[in-house]
Amino acid sequence: MRKLGLVIQDGLLPIFFKLLQQGFVVNAETGCSVKDLLCNQLGVGEDYLQNRIQTLFLNGMPVDDVTEAVIPNHATLALSGAMPGLVGATLRKGGVLAAMRNTISYSEVQTSHEHRVARVKIKLFNMILKELGPLFLGNGVLIPTEKFQDFLSRHLADLKRACSSVQLDDRHIKAAELESVTWTDPEISLQVKSDRPL
Amino acid sequence: MDKILRINMGADGGPSIKTEPLGDYAGAGGRGLTSAIISKEVPPLCHPLGEDNKLVIAPGLLSGSTAAVSGRLSVGCKSPLTGGIKEANAGGQPSQMLGRLGYAAIVLEGSPKEKTLYKIIINKDNIDILEDNSLCMLGNYDLVDKMKAEYGEKISCISIGQAGEMKLAGASIACTDMELRPTRHAGRGGVGAVMGAKGVKVIVIDDDGMKMRQPQDPEAFKAANKEWVAGLKKHPVSGEGLPAYGTNVLTNVINEAGAYPTKNFMWGRFDNCDKISGETQAAVEEERGGKGAATHGCHRGCIIRCSGTYLNKDGHYLTKQPEYETVWAHGGNCGIDDLDAIAMLDRLDDDFGLDTIEMGATIAVAMEAGLAEFGDAEAAIRLVKEVGEGTPLGRVLGSGAAVTGKVFGVERVPVVKGQAMPAYDPRGVQGIGVTYATATMGADHTAGYAVASNIMGVGGSVDPLKPEGQIELSRNLQIATAAVDATGMCLFVAFPVLDQPETFQALIDMINAFYGLSLTADDVTELGKSILKNEREFNLAAGLTSKDDRLPEYFKKEKLPPHDITFMVKDEELDEVFNW
Numbered sequence: 126m127r128k129l130g131l132v133i134q135d136g137l138l139p140i141f142f143k144l145l146q147q148g149f150v151v152n153a154e155t156g157c158s159v160k161d162l163l164c165n166q167l168g169v170g171e172d173y174l175q176n177r178i179q180t181l182f183l184n185g186m187p188v189d190d191v192t193e194a195v196i197p198n199h200a201t202l203a204l205s206g207a208m209p210g211l212v213g214a215t216l217r218k219g220g221v222l223a224a225m226r227n228t229i230s231y232s233e234v235q236t237s238h239e240h241r242v243a244r245v246k247i248k249l250f251n252m253i254l255k256e257l258g259p260l261f262l263g264n265g266v267l268i269p270t271e272k273f274q275d276f277l278s279r280h281l282a283d284l285k286r287a288c289s290s291v292q293l294d295d296r297h298i299k300a301a302e303l304e305s306v307t308w309t310d311p312e313i314s315l316q317v318k319s320d321r322p323l
Numbered sequence: 324m325d326k327i328l329r330i331n332m333g334a335d336g337g338p339s340i341k342t343e344p345l346g347d348y349a350g351a352g353g354r355g356l357t358s359a360i361i362s363k364e365v366p367p368l369c370h371p372l373g374e375d376n377k378l379v380i381a382p383g384l385l386s387g388s389t390a391a392v393s394g395r396l397s398v399g400c401k402s403p404l405t406g407g408i409k410e411a412n413a414g415g416q417p418s419q420m421l422g423r424l425g426y427a428a429i430v431l432e433g434s435p436k437e438k439t440l441y442k443i444i445i446n447k448d449n450i451d452i453l454e455d456n457s458l459c460m461l462g463n464y465d466l467v468d469k470m471k472a473e474y475g476e477k478i479s480c481i482s483i484g485q486a487g488e489m490k491l492a493g494a495s496i497a498c499t500d501m502e503l504r505p506t507r508h509a510g511r512g513g514v515g516a517v518m519g520a521k522g523v524k525v526i527v528i529d530d531d532g533m534k535m536r537q538p539q540d541p542e543a544f545k546a547a548n549k550e551w552v553a554g555l556k557k558h559p560v561s562g563e564g565l566p567a568y569g570t571n572v573l574t575n576v577i578n579e580a581g582a583y584p585t586k587n588f589m590w591g592r593f594d595n596c597d598k599i600s601g602e603t604q605a606a607v608e609e610e611r612g613g614k615g616a617a618t619h620g621c622h623r624g625c626i627i628r629c630s631g632t633y634l635n636k637d638g639h640y641l642t643k644q645p646e647y648e649t650v651w652a653h654g655g656n657c658g659i660d661d662l663d664a665i666a667m668l669d670r671l672d673d674d675f676g677l678d679t680i681e682m683g684a685t686i687a688v689a690m691e692a693g694l695a696e697f698g699d700a701e702a703a704i705r706l707v708k709e710v711g712e713g714t715p716l717g718r719v720l721g722s723g724a725a726v727t728g729k730v731f732g733v734e735r736v737p738v739v740k741g742q743a744m745p746a747y748d749p750r751g752v753q754g755i756g757v758t759y760a761t762a763t764m765g766a767d768h769t770a771g772y773a774v775a776s777n778i779m780g781v782g783g784s785v786d787p788l789k790p791e792g793q794i795e796l797s798r799n800l801q802i803a804t805a806a807v808d809a810t811g812m813c814l815f816v817a818f819p820v821l822d823q824p825e826t827f828q829a830l831i832d833m834i835n836a837f838y839g840l841s842l843t844a845d846d847v848t849e850l851g852k853s854i855l856k857n858e859r860e861f862n863l864a865a866g867l868t869s870k871d872d873r874l875p876e877y878f879k880k881e882k883l884p885p886h887d888i889t890f891m892v893k894d895e896e897l898d899e900v901f902n903w
Contacts, residue, residue: 143606146575147597179559182579185592185885203579207559209629209815210647211768211800212747212755213573216580225754225797229581229886250575252563254602 126267127306128314132290135321140280142258144273148201148248149266150312155198156240159183160191162202168260178253179207179217186231189219194231198243206252265316270308273315277303289320324352324387324427324536330443330452332521333374333433338441338452345427350838352384354410355809355854356428357399361408362857367864371403371513372490372520374434380421380481380526381429383811387422387536388544390833391552392813394418394622396481396498402512404492404681404723405740405765407862410808411514414621415498415507416479418811420530421445435522440488444474446529458524460485462674462711463497463505470527471503480505482525484676485711487515491721492741493681493710494519497673500621500630506643507621510678512742512764513723539839547832554826555626558819565629565815566618570647571601573746574655581885582751583651584744586658586697587687588737591751591883595660599650604662605631611638619644627815633666642670645679648768651746652683657690658697665700668707675711677721682707684724684743692731735881740765740871749874750883750890757797757892761872761900763858769804769814794892798900805858806851810834852903859901869898 153166159181163169169178174191181188182203188194196202207217215222223230244267249257277284281304284291288300327348329341345351351359357379369375378400385393396418402409421429424447435441440459444451458466463484470480479499486494494515497505538544556562564572574596577583581591597603605617608631617631621643631644645666653659653668672679686703689695695702709717719730724743728736737744742765749756759766807814810830820827827844835842862871878890 139606143597143603146600146602177559180576185579185581187580203575205576205579206564207818208573208576209560209565209570209818210573211758212577212580212582212752213560214818214821215752215754216576222754225757226580226582226752228753228888228891229751248575248579250579250600251568251572251602252559255567 126310126312126314127308128294128316130290130292130316131284131288132318132320133284134287134289135319137283137287138259138262138317138319139255140283141262141317142254144268144276145249145254145258145261145266147272148246149261149268150244150246151261151264151266152242153245154240155196155200155243155245157196158192159188159194159196159202162196162245168264169257177206177256178204180205181218183231186229187216187218187226188231189223191218193233195233196245198241201246201248203248203250204253204257205250259319262315262317265314267312268315270311270313273313274308324382324422324425326425327428327430328426328450329430329432331433332431332435332441332523338435340450340452348427351809352386352427353381353395353397353809353811354399354412354805355850356381357397357410358408358854358857360428360430361399361401362861365401367401367861368866369401371401371406371517376401376517376520378431378514378517378521379428381427382418382422384809384834385837386418386811387420388538388837389535389624390548390837391555391624391626392816393811394624395808395811395813396421396509397808397811398496398509398514400514400517401865402514402765403490403516404513405742407740407765407865407867408763408858409512409514410764411496411509411511412808413496413498413507413509414625414813415500416622417481417498417528419622419624420479420528422536423530423533424528429526431518431521431523434520439522440524441522442524443526444529445526447532455524460488463676464674466525467499467503467505470525474527474529476503477531478527478529479503480525480527482676483515483518484674485713486676486721487519488524489713489718489721490516490519491710491718492516492726493678493685493721493723495676495678497676500643501623504643506673508673508676508678510680511767515676538837540836543836544833547829547836550829551826551833552626554819554823554829555816558822560818561627561815565627568601568605569617569629569631569644571604571645571650573647574600574650575602577747578655580751581883582748583655584737584746584748585655587656587691587735588748589735591748592885593655596655598660599654599662599665601647604644604650607662608633608644611636617644625813627813629815635666636663641666642673645669648746649679649683652680653686653703656683656687656746657703659700659703660698661700664704667704671704671707671711675707677707677710680745681723681743682710682720684737685720685727688724688727688733688736689720689731691735692727692733694731735877736875738766739874740867742766748883750878750888751886753890753892754797756874756878756890757794757897757900758801760874760897761797762801763855763862794896794899798903801900802848802851802855804851805854806847809850809854855901872897
């Protein structure tokens with residue numbers, strides 16, 4: 126898998142957010158709780174999880190208790206802020222309206238969990254996308270190559286203008302050279318850092 | 324705001340005007356007033372388009388004051404779509420202006436004896452009702468431009484497009500926004516058809532020379548409003564999420580929950596939803612319109628600012644920021660993932676004066692019937708244009724999803740009481756299904772929207788993890804929503820009120836300070852109950868029974884992917900919602 130590392134003007138980071146909205150993959154230890162994954166492995170603050178991430182879906186199921194919901198292998202975890210609308214409120218973690226969607230709520234049925242490193246797909250939405258996007262991009266994410274190529278076709282000019290460093294695998298290149306890179310693997314490893322560190 | 328303006332469109336010799344004090348209706352506003360007048364004065368069995376129906380237009384209790392986000396306008400009548408009572412509401416400027424002019428309601432009565440189109444001009448000195456057949460079959464945009472040219476740029480308009488003139492059951496009533504564009508619509512239930520049946524094309528409101536309404540206790544009101552504003556601003560929904568992305572922020576989340584009705588409610592997820600999400604939409608709007616293009620209030624005094632401006636690819640104004648329901652109805656529900664096409668459909672709906680939810684649902688039913696392929700945006704635009712042109716097919720489509728389903732023999736028609744369901748599949752979120760089924764208005768996502776039972780204290784506390792809580796929650800939410808609708812507050816105040824008891828108290832304090840009252844939370848609950856009671860009794864007298872409080876049968880039989888669930892709430896449980 127090809128590894129691409131970019132250092133970019135701080136103001137341009139949001140152009141990468143659409144990739145994160147569609148979902149990206151991280152390798153992490155599974156069999157742990159949602160809270161353990163986010164806070165202990167991926168660097169999300171506990172206060173942030175409690176107060177800002179108001180809506181979570183584990184494999185499409187709304188999660189009420191982040192300490193009890195267990196991450197299986199190949200899980201998809203979506204993170205959102207508080208949402209408007211009756212249904213938005215209904216989906217909120219541990220909310221008083223949770224009964225209104227009880228048939229799709231996450232409920233733990235397994236009694237033991239194997240801990241292993243596996244792929245976890247993460248989606249970031251709305252305010253969480255803005256706020257955690259830089260953290261995940263800085264840590265590095267796996268993106269489908271097809272999506273990245275689509276992104277590149279639309280934003281190459283931005284990258285040429287705003288990238289101060291481009292590292293492809295083990296060598297530094299110019300942003301303009303990205304156009305001619307051959308991307309053969311189904312995914313690429315992408316790391317994007319701001320020229321103004323967090 | 325101490326008078327009611329009654330206009331009898333069917334009076335001998337032409338429309339007649341009567342201004343009268345509020346009388347028995349004192350203390351009512353918004354939905355509280357529209358439903359009180361309809362339930363008391365309209366014969367439940369009358370034809371919705373006949374002379375006995377009335378169209379009531381009422382600002383909220385605090386409209387026209389300095390209270391933040393108090394600019395919702397309620398429109399009530401007997402609905403040509405549901406056959407029951409209807410209240411639809413909209414933002415925009417008219418509510419604030421009517422409030423400042425002192426009108427608690429405008430009531431359009433009777434039917435014109437001739438086929439004549441009227442415009443009504445209201446200012447602080449006069450009310451003029453003028454024949455103007457030159458307005459015939461104008462779209463809302465051209466109509467408002469014409470009014471602007473005649474009456475200046477400081478007016479606001481309440482109007483109908485071609486659909487209302489054709490008295491189609493999907494017709495809306497448009498209210499102009501701060502830019503004097505007809506973008507805010509009382510959409511649901513065919514209220515535009517009733518305005519058309521009264522022969523009124525447009526009501527032009529000019530509040531020049533009028534001041535803000537003054538509270539009885541200015542100091543207490545000022546303090547409560549300050550607390551109110553602070554509560555709205557500090558909450559993450561009203562203070563951050565909505566201003567940044569608009570209501571379409573819901574697309575990704577509802578889709579992830581598997582409750583996003585896709586291709587006429589066949590699936591709960593739309594693969595390309597990220598192409599039409601609020602996050603993507605806001606990025607497009609800012610790219611084309613500059614930073615801040617996705618942040619916009621629909622009326623003066625709005626501090627939530629969940630609207631925006633949508634420019635086309637050439638940088639020209641196309642429409643306001645399409646709402647979540649619109650993006651869903653014309654987008655995922657029709658398999659369309661092109662934001663520009665969806666924005667065009669929103670523009671056409673606004674111009675023709677059509678409810679975007681009803682039209683999106685209808686086009687999806689038409690697609691299932693084979694009139695077009697799911698995902699064919701050009702075909703969807705062509706079908707909506709047929710409505711504006713008034714072709715035979717267009718008139719069928721403009722009559723809504725239920726009629727279209729019957730005409731084309733489609734079983735999967737997502738309606739309750741004849742009104743199309745909004746953007747949440749009731750199999751994914753069963754509690755919303757309870758509200759769809761039992762709401763007095765037909766399938767309505769805003770009917771049970773607002774304040775949680777633990778704050779309102781209605782019917783005791785509910786264990787959120789027990790399934791049976793859904794009935795009680797839906798009931799409590801419907802009561803609370805009716806009360807909020809009476810205030811004229813935007814429903815998005817619900818979330819700060821839900822989470823912050825001090826913000827709910829600030830709302831009550833504002834009403835008390837404004838009117839010199841001493842209402843408590845219990846009184847507000849009773850207000851909500853009385854509104855629902857009026858509406859329920861009207862519907863029963865109009866012939867609607869518990870058999871109408873049901874979802875279509877297929878929701879109980881067809882499993883919705885990805886969760887593969889059906890709607891499981893029993894009929895006898897649904898019948899308990901109004902058993903308080």
